[in-house]
Amino acid sequence: MDTKMTISVRDLVSYVYRTGSIDERFQTNTSLVEGTAIHQEVQKKYKEKDESEVFMEYEFHQEGFSLMVQGRCDGLLDTEEGPVIDEIKSTARDLEEIDDTTYPLYWAQAKGYAFIYATQEELQNIRVQLTYVQKKTKEKKRILRTFTYEELHQFMKDTVSEYASYARILLHIREQKEKTVPDLNFPFPSYRDGQRKLAGSVYRTIEEKRNLFAQAPTGIGKTISTLFPAIKALQLDDMERIYYLTAKTITRATAEEALLKMGETGLRLRSVTLTAKDKICFQEETICQPEYCEFADGYYDRINGAIVDILLHETQMTRSIIESYARKHKVCPFEFSLDLTDVCDVIIGDYNYIFDPRVSLKRLMPDRKKKTALLVDESHNLVERAREMYSASVTKQSYESVAAEWEGEEENLVKVADAIGKDLDRFYSPKEEFIQLEQVPGELEENIERFLAEAEALFTGEYGRGKV
Numbered sequence: 028m029d030t031k032m033t034i035s036v037r038d039l040v041s042y043v044y045r046t047g048s049i050d051e052r053f054q055t056n057t058s059l060v061e062g063t064a065i066h067q068e069v070q071k072k073y074k075e076k077d078e079s080e081v082f083m084e085y086e087f088h089q090e091g092f093s094l095m096v097q098g099r100c101d102g103l104l105d106t107e108e109g110p111v112i113d114e115i116k117s118t119a120r121d122l123e124e125i126d127d128t129t130y131p132l133y134w135a136q137a138k139g140y141a142f143i144y145a146t147q148e149e150l151q152n153i154r155v156q157l158t159y160v161q162k163k164t165k166e167k168k169r170i171l172r173t174f175t176y177e178e179l180h181q182f183m184k185d186t187v188s189e190y191a192s193y194a195r196i197l198l199h200i201r202e203q204k205e206k207t208v209p210d211l212n213f214p215f216p217s218y219r220d221g222q223r224k225l226a227g228s229v230y231r232t233i234e235e236k237r238n239l240f241a242q243a244p245t246g247i248g249k250t251i252s253t254l255f256p257a258i259k260a261l262q263l264d265d266m267e268r269i270y271y272l273t274a275k276t277i278t279r280a281t282a283e284e285a286l287l288k289m290g291e292t293g294l295r296l297r298s299v300t301l302t303a304k305d306k307i308c309f310q311e312e313t314i315c316q317p318e319y320c321e322f323a324d325g326y327y328d329r330i331n332g333a334i335v336d337i338l339l340h341e342t343q344m345t346r347s348i349i350e351s352y353a354r355k356h357k358v359c360p361f362e363f364s365l366d367l368t369d370v371c372d373v374i375i376g377d378y379n380y381i382f383d384p385r386v387s388l389k390r391l392m393p394d395r396k397k398k399t400a401l402l403v404d405e406s407h408n409l410v411e412r413a414r415e416m417y418s419a420s421v422t423k424q425s426y427e428s429v430a431a432e433w434e435g436e437e438e439n440l441v442k443v444a445d446a447i448g449k450d451l452d453r454f455y456s457p458k459e460e461f462i463q464l465e466q467v468p469g470e471l472e473e474n475i476e477r478f479l480a481e482a483e484a485l486f487t488g489e490y491g492r493g494k495v
Contacts, residue, residue, distance in 0.1 A: 036098035230256035301376030
């Protein structure tokens with residue numbers, strides 16, 4: 028068995044140091060595009076000798092395996108007092124609320140880079156800086172700390188030691204996959220007409236990194252004819268996971284049945300089925316706040332135990348299995364399933380987890396996309412779904428409800444909600460239920476942007492009241 032693993036600094040510290048409730052993510056949550064733009068804006072103002080996106084790596088040796096930790100630090104600054112590791116973070120919070128104890132996870136990430144660099148350069152101490160950028164105002168706050176090499180070395184030693192037991196589970200899972208995928212045979216006595224050709228085409232397409240559009244008659248067995256060769260392609264050096272995307276619950280069940288059939292013939296890999304949040308949520312209302320939901324409160328304090336438990340005892344993580352373990356460990360079933368996508372080989376879910384810009388999995392970073400095969404069932408449905416994904420709708424009643432609920436409490440929010448209502452009145456027609464606009468009027472667009480800013484500020488500051 029290959030006993031060497033590679034992990035990013037970010038993923039390593041995220042596993043060891045994540046604590047708290049789900050809603051805490053919203054304090055700094057930002058889109059990948061927006062976050063990248065903020066990073067680049069800060070990096071553009073670096074001095075001539077400063078470096079950005081500096082690649083670093085270091086290999087730790089634990090009993091029974093080695094762990095290569097690597098990543099790119101946002102900035103390596105050249106100062107008269109010595110080098111500074113700069114980590115850039117965007118936030119919706121008021122910068123005055125942030126101090127050097129606010130986000131231990133961010134310090135952990137920056138300390139990881141600092142240790143690697145200090146080791147390479149044989150430094151006795153090194154300074155580490157967190158640069159926070161307020162998303163709305165673009166104001167910046169920099170917090171600078173100095174660490175000795177001994178402090179950083181002990182920190183990383185403890186971090187890797189904490190991660191070691193989980194890493195051994197991942198190695199065990201990888202060993203099972205690597206042993207059973209090569210020996211996997213087509214799970215039926217023979218191929219139907221057209222199945223062998225389709226399966227061969229799918230495998231070659233993944234191997235050659237191309238796109239394949241296949242049209243096949245009902246009853247040929249398209250699901251097994253695409254999943255089977257995709258799983259065989261997991262033997263390729265640059266292929267790690269498969270996303271099976273579909274618009275229908277029944278076809279998700281068909282994919283689960285195909286995996287079960289291959290499991291009966293000896294295949295051992297992990298799969299997870301993603302279910303919409305409002306369908307899998309245990310509460311009457313889907314409100315991810317600790318005061319309302321016991322499964323959200325302290326989620327990150329319990330999620331590692333839940334992940335280890337389910338990985339050790341299950342291979343197919345269907346909705347019922349996820350719900351069972353979520354109740355056992357008292358964690359949000361939806362977030363639980365999303366966290367499992369980081370370690371599962373096959374992910375089954377709706378189109379939107381990949382194609383919808385609003386809800387797509389941000390954790391599927393560009394480097395991971397290159398090692399992922401997408402199987403899109405009934406892709407002709409994507410045309411209509413894409414129209415929905417990339418079209419925005421505005422309903423006057425929603426803003427009227429907000430204005431009524433917050434009247435007398437948040438006048439700025441109420442004022443802008445009323446303004447949007449007046450903007451929409453200009454397009455009202457008693458003969459039309461929906462009005463389609465080719466272009467959003469400037470005033471309406473500005474008011475919506477103002478509303479988003481007011482609502483976000485209210486959410487990050489008032490979410491504990493249970494009204495947002």
